[in-house]
Amino acid sequence: MGNRRVLILTGRADRHSDVMVSKLGSMSCEPIRLNAEDLQECAEFRMELRDGTWSGGLALTNSRRFIHAGETLSIWFRRPFYYEFPADLQHYERRFVAAEREQALQTLYSSFQCYWMSAPEALRSASWKGEQLARAARMGFAVPETLVTTDPGQVDAFYAKHRGQVIVKSMAGAGAMAGRLGPDPVPAPAVRLATRMLTPDDLRRLDSVKVAPCQFQEYVPKDYEVRATVVGADVFAAEIHSQDDERTRVDFRDFTADVVYKATVLPDDVRERCVEFVRSYGLEYGAVDLIRHPDGRFVFLEVNPTGKFMFVEQRVPELRITDAVADRLAHGGSAHG
Known part of the structure; x- marks a missing residue:
């Protein structure tokens, strides 16, 4: 096995990565944790293409480590959730910087000889x-019968077909509220988008499904x-x-x-x-x-x-x-x- 380097791509508040760093260290590996939030302050891209091959890599200034382009390693793509940015950037500027970071990271990833999970x-x-x-x-x-719609009439019909035994369930989940752009000037509320039964009271407010596509399933x-x-x-x-x-x-x-x-x-x-x-x-x-x-x-x-x-x-x-x-x-x- 040797002293294999394992790059963990995640976020700061990830208990799974805390445990995995400790576990891999006990296995004579070299775990390297890269939090998406730290890219702004603690990482420097230093890559150069010569004769069709990328050299250089990514310097992690907070740990004095260097991830080399082209090296052999394992990567755990855990949950690199959102980036941080200089406070004076406008929202559209953040979108641009995030896209450029993604381009640079994918360039680095493409150079590796690595095992991905996933x-x-x-x-x-x-x-x-x-x-x-x-x-x-x-x-x-076997899968549940499912409806994705912005048409209130379809919801009514689906509810009647399944005799009121219908659940409503988010497709994207609560993580969609955070995205990759860092803290919003008006933070999203901390919510858990639980799967729940559709109620008669919901049927009286079905116009709300016109705002965004909603997923409904037969209750199993x-x-x-x-x-x-x-x-x-x-x-x-x-x-x-x-x-x-x-x-x-x-x-x-x-x-x-x-x-x-x-x-x-x-x-x-x-x-x-x-x-x-x-x-x-x-x-x-x-x-x-x-x-x-x-x-x-x-x-x-x-x-x-x-x-x-x-x-x-x-x-x-x-x-x-x-x-x-x-x-x-x-x-x-x-x-x-």
Whole structure:
């Protein structure tokens, strides 16, 4: 293994990266953490193209490290969420600077001989929730009947068809409020865009769907939910007994509820389909959410290509997801083939 360098692209407030830096350090690796917010003050691009090859790289002035163009390393594209900028830049100037930073970073990335978990182009292709559902159905998963619309009449009809058993669910998630442009002059409120049941009161305010496309799905009954974390060819599956508490019956992500999590082994066909689905995007990692229907089917909800896993591991310590991610980064993906 040697003293392999592992570049972690993330943000300052990322507990997963804190733990991974420590873990990789204990494995005789050299973890290099790059927070997107630090690019302005703590990183200098120094790249030059000669005879078709990039030289130089990125100097990290806060750690006195240098990331060389063309070097061999592993990269964990964790969650580089937003940039910071000089305070006097206007919003349109920030957009321009952000775009130029992306160009420079992609130039540097393209020079590496590296193992990605996962490559930016793979992450982007896996980010479209509607496409995920269609792909999952083609690959043999059961999926909920889904409506994406800005037409109030369609919502009414969908609600009637499913006898009021309909959920409303964000496609982009709360992260879309932050974007990549840094703090807004008027900060967005701290909100959790929970999946919830559509109510009769919502039907009286359906004109609001004209503002932005909204996603509605048939409500799928649950025995329990499953978070299947795919790392390479390995699947770490946890049952989440969300139906044991009113707060988690529709959306298990209310962590104030103390519901049971336990390790499980998925049926072979479901486990293999999860791996195949994640790999179909070129991903090395994916957090797959499933519902176990009372009739025994496993229903696909979505995959998050940079989904959190520590909340699962903390509740089910035998699912050693941190070790699996670190192992692949330390070995350049070759540990498990």
